[in-house]
Amino acid sequence: MSTLDVGDARLAYTDVGSGTPVVWLHGSGPGATGMSNFGGNLPAFEDYRNIVVDLPGWGSSPRPATDEPLIFHAAERVSRALTALGIERAHLVGNSYGGAVAMRMAMRHPDRVDRLVLMAPGGVLPVDAPAWPIGLDRLFAYMAAEKPSRAAMAEFVRLMVFDETLATESLIDERYESSLRAHPELPIPPNFGDLTPDLALIAAPTLLVWGREDQTVPLTWAPKILEGIPNAELRVLPHCRHWVQYERAPEFNHIVREFLQGGAAAAPSEG
Incomplete structure (x- = not known):
């Protein structure tokens, strides 16, 4: 793992493979890192240059002091990281x-983004959204705990997968130990920021991938994003919750490779 100076912060990242750049951006769950989210997928993308980032405040990337919404802050630092790496344009996953x-990067820096793959993305809440789904509720409770427990981590991890046998003891241990090293100090719920007003600014072909049984960012939240992004399509995988790339890795890898190669969500023809 390497680190980059992005002005007011340092970002940790892994850089493997060669070819068209793909930037992998992890979730906000306790103990999340770029490689814990995507390490198992990278062998299927070895013909790409894979930049796997630890976002500010997670993994090995320190959290700088900021009052800016987390999504906005992180997007700008990742964009600076691409500049530092000499990458003009990349796919984002x-x-x-x-x-x-x-x-957010596709909204603010459209010239830097080729294609977007979004798995149950945050940042857009339905107007009539009810109380937090159980996955987010457990996530925020873990973040708020003064001394988070392994039992709480086990409960959280099991909520992320439909097949709970995938919530292995080693995975729970890995996430728990990582969360203790970089436990985010954030207001609960955090100020993530709202992307809803600017969805139409996303020009990149976009693939939404969702687990049908997601209990963290529910499938019922997908239509607002699908309808808001001009060139987006949605794939829904049954018997799957929030960690699509982990729980359904072979299907995820196939779908994403097809999309990145231009096999889905092609730009509309003129005529």
């Missing part, structure tokens, strides 16, 4: 919070 960061 983000899940949950990372998906929101990817959307």
